[in-house]
Amino acid sequence: MRKIGRVLNAGLIAGMTALLIFGGSDLPRSQADPDFVPGEVLLKFKSSVPLPERALALAALRSRALARISSLNAYVVRIPEDATVEEMVEAFGRNPDIAYVQPNYIYRACLTPNDKYFEDQYALFNKGQQVGWVPGSPQGKPSADIKATSAWEETTGIAGVVIGIVDTGVDLNHPDLKNKIRSRGYDFVNGDTDATDDNGHGTMVAGIAAAETNNYEGIAGVAWNSKILPVKVLDQFGSGTTVTIVNGILWAVDNGAQILNLSFGAPAKDNAVEEALKYAFETKGVFIAAAAGNDNTAVYYPAAYDRYVCATAATDYNDQRTTWSNFGPEIDVAAPGDKIITTYPVALTPAGFQPYKFQDGTSMAGAHVAGLAALIRGIKPSLSPSDIMNIIRYSADDVNSSIHKGRDVFIGYGRINMEKALVPLKIIK
Ligand SMILES: [Ca+2]
Ligand SMILES: [Ca+2]
Ligand SMILES: [Ca+2]
Ligand SMILES: [Ca+2]
Numbered sequence: 001m002r003k004i005g006r007v008l009n010a011g012l013i014a015g016m017t018a019l020l021i022f023g024g025s026d027l028p029r030s031q032a033d034p035d036f037v038p039g040e041v042l043l044k045f046k047s048s049v050p051l052p053e054r055a056l057a058l059a060a061l062r063s064r065a066l067a068r069i070s071s072l073n074a075y076v077v078r079i080p081e082d083a084t085v086e087e088m089v090e091a092f093g094r095n096p097d098i099a100y101v102q103p104n105y106i107y108r109a110c111l112t113p114n115d116k117y118f119e120d121q122y123a124l125f126n127k128g129q130q131v132g133w134v135p136g137s138p139q140g141k142p143s144a145d146i147k148a149t150s151a152w153e154e155t156t157g158i159a160g161v162v163i164g165i166v167d168t169g170v171d172l173n174h175p176d177l178k179n180k181i182r183s184r185g186y187d188f189v190n191g192d193t194d195a196t197d198d199n200g201h202g203t204m205v206a207g208i209a210a211a212e213t214n215n216y217e218g219i220a221g222v223a224w225n226s227k228i229l230p231v232k233v234l235d236q237f238g239s240g241t242t243v244t245i246v247n248g249i250l251w252a253v254d255n256g257a258q259i260l261n262l263s264f265g266a267p268a269k270d271n272a273v274e275e276a277l278k279y280a281f282e283t284k285g286v287f288i289a290a291a292a293g294n295d296n297t298a299v300y301y302p303a304a305y306d307r308y309v310c311a312t313a314a315t316d317y318n319d320q321r322t323t324w325s326n327f328g329p330e331i332d333v334a335a336p337g338d339k340i341i342t343t344y345p346v347a348l349t350p351a352g353f354q355p356y357k358f359q360d361g362t363s364m365a366g367a368h369v370a371g372l373a374a375l376i377r378g379i380k381p382s383l384s385p386s387d388i389m390n391i392i393r394y395s396a397d398d399v400n401s402s403i404h405k406g407r408d409v410f411i412g413y414g415r416i417n418m419e420k421a422l423v424p425l426k427i428i429k
Contacts, residue, residue: 398414
């Protein structure tokens with residue numbers, strides 16, 4: 001442990017004896033991410049203190065002025081390398097000539113996008129707003145969200161990361177998606193090169209993960225800048241076969257998808273699908289998010305393929321697991337999946353309505369995870385899919401710790417936290 005006393009013994013000024021009282025006490029070093037600039041404090045002398053005495057007071061604590069904020073008569077002060085900001089704030093604070101001393105705090109802007117319905121996206125930023133437009137809709141619990149606004153300060157993603165939406169297709173001309181579509185994709189249901197959505201499900205999932213953001217339109221996506229690769233493997237009723245799904249997965253990863261979103265499931269194992277996922281994960285290095293299922297039963301496949309897939313359960317606007325979210329040891333994390341506003345196909349929207357919709361489901365939960373994975377991938381392209389999975393797991397908030405401490409079968413490691421997942425990646429280059 002470092003002792004401030006040794007630091008202070010360098011002082012030669014009689015007037016500084018008050019500071020020596022502090023000598024000898026051990027203080028913890030600052031831990032974790034700093035909330036202030038390390039190696040600096042900000043301090044202000046009383047106006048009666050002459051300039052030479054100010055210099056001596058700084059020198060006595062082996063510190064020096066880096067800059068002066070003249071209208072405040074305050075100084076930015078470099079402190080000794082072997083002392084912490086906390087130690088030096090306390091030490092300077094004992095000098096009666098100093099009006100105040102404090103850390104040079106770090107303020108982190110929160111990036112709030114201008115999208116029309118962002119206010120309705122409790123999943124991204126929950127301030128206790130009403131969830132849903134129907135009169136009597138419930139209000140959320142503040143902070144029961146995935147910390148999107150603070151995370152976006154770190155990154156909003158890059159266009160080079162492509163999310164494969166292997167689903168019912170995507171509305172390629174949707175006002176909040178059309179600029180995000182990498183190509184018209186492929187339609188394995190109808191055997192054509194136009195993955196237009198005739199169901200709605202894929203469009204809803206795509207918007208959550210990567211709707212165009214900060215465009216004054218619709219919603220914000222988790223990954224503002226990532227691209228969407230639409231792959232239609234489910235028909236207009238939301239059903240697909242082993243063959244359409246396997247073809248879709250293989251086509252997506254062979255055509256640039258680095259993240260896959262699989263928001264479909266069935267109770268039975270499927271060798272062919274598992275093999276396609278193995279190819280995506282091991283050969284192509286693709287991160288795969290999947291929905292656990294909405295039947296309050298065992299985790300469906302493909303989410304249950306533990307080795308390859310990040311199985312996602314659904315929480316609500318109070319950070320509670322939804323009653324219908326599937327559960328089991330395969331669950332990795334949870335994300336909001338209850339009353340999620342998202343994009344909906346224009347062609348399926350009744351006249352007079354906007355092409356957006358509130359939707360429930362672990363599909364909606366999984367899409368948040370896919371978006372987060374795309375952001376992680378954008379910052380650190382070299383990470384393997386299992387690295388990304390571990391980052392998402394270990395940064396999650398254990399929001400049910402009062403009843404199920406630690407990882408559990410309902411929400412896995414917890415509700416994802418974008419800020420906790422992304423901030424360390426930016427610091428560790
Ligand atoms: Ca088609
Ligand atoms: Ca938007
Ligand atoms: Ca798992
Ligand atoms: Ca837990």
